[in-house]
Amino acid sequence: MSKKEIVRRHDGNFHWEGVDVLAYKQEGSAPFKDVTRQVLFEPEGLPAQLRYFEVAPGGHTTLERHEHVHSVMVIRGRGRCLVGDKAWELEANDLVSVPPMTWHQFRASADAPLGFLCLVSADRDRPQLPEAAEAERLARPLKK
Amino acid sequence: MSKKEIVRRHDGNFHWEGVDVLAYKQEGSAPFKDVTRQVLFEPEGLPAQLRYFEVAPGGHTTLERHEHVHSVMVIRGRGRCLVGDKAWELEANDLVSVPPMTWHQFRASADAPLGFLCLVSADRDRPQLPEAAEAERLARPLKK
Numbered sequence: 001m002s003k004k005e006i007v008r009r010h011d012g013n014f015h016w017e018g019v020d021v022l023a024y025k026q027e028g029s030a031p032f033k034d035v036t037r038q039v040l041f042e043p044e045g046l047p048a049q050l051r052y053f054e055v056a057p058g059g060h061t062t063l064e065r066h067e068h069v070h071s072v073m074v075i076r077g078r079g080r081c082l083v084g085d086k087a088w089e090l091e092a093n094d095l096v097s098v099p100p101m102t103w104h105q106f107r108a109s110a111d112a113p114l115g116f117l118c119l120v121s122a123d124r125d126r127p128q129l130p131e132a133a134e135a136e137r138l139a140r141p142l143k144k
Numbered sequence: 145m146s147k148k149e150i151v152r153r154h155d156g157n158f159h160w161e162g163v164d165v166l167a168y169k170q171e172g173s174a175p176f177k178d179v180t181r182q183v184l185f186e187p188e189g190l191p192a193q194l195r196y197f198e199v200a201p202g203g204h205t206t207l208e209r210h211e212h213v214h215s216v217m218v219i220r221g222r223g224r225c226l227v228g229d230k231a232w233e234l235e236a237n238d239l240v241s242v243p244p245m246t247w248h249q250f251r252a253s254a255d256a257p258l259g260f261l262c263l264v265s266a267d268r269d270r271p272q273l274p275e276a277a278e279a280e281r282l283a284r285p286l287k288k
Binding site for chain 2: 004005006007008009010014016019040041043044045046047048050068069071073075081083084086088090091092093094095096097098099100117119120121
């Protein structure tokens with residue numbers, strides 16, 4: 001089954017017919033922990049992708065920034081996000097908008113995954129990563 | 145609160161901070177029943193919208209077709225969809241791709257709403273509606 005199928009069923013555990021579970025990023029390209037990626041839609045005639053990311057309990061995405069924006073909707077579990085210099089608690093169906101060139105990171109809670117949809121441009125710039133000391137300072141709001 | 149807020153919380157009942165509940169279409173413009181529309185994201189730099197539609201129990205969207213495609217993910221309740229000459233049962237997290245110029249309609253079940261995300265181009269053509277007799281023929285797969 002391919003992305004051209006009209007209906008692709010959910011299997012009850014956040015996998016879908018014809019949708020591959022991919023590595024979040026290339027191994028070693030950036031620091032992250034326990035994240036998978038699935039591309040749900042790449043619509044014909046629209047330069048956009050809708051992806052599903054799942055961060056396992058205790059895991060986190062890369063702390064990064066870039067020009068392209070993220071439009072995020074949590075659909076599973078709970079956790080926290082850092083956007084700029086603030087952190088927020090997240091639960092199912094909460095919406096997050098990450099503005100251009102704003103440091104951000106998503107973290108699952110210790111005892112539940114964090115699964116979210118992320119709408120992005122199909123054509124996007126490469127993420128920037130902070131230096132290690134800078135990363136520690138930037139992530140401070142997540143530790144409060 | 146506006147769509148520029150970084151985090152917009154879900155209220156537990158498929159409404160969100162700063163997101164207005166809109167009429168699905170202009171009254172009398174097309175046949176439909178018990179549908180609301182909310183625009184969740186109109187991302188900066190991306191000619192796309194992510195909307196949330198909710199069809200009340202027993203309700204349905206307009207039977208129509210157009211050049212722009214729909215990328216749909218069910219997030220609440222259950223129902224059925226017609227796409228082309230086939231009908232499918234739908235449950236939470238199922239994915240539906242409506243190809244260009246393909247007749248389609250979404251119906252909630254009698255005893256539950258059908259709530260779904262719909263990703264579309266921000267710039268889209270006007271839907272075409274069938275004649276009444278044609279509509280009856282087209283909707284036949286939904287009645288099986």
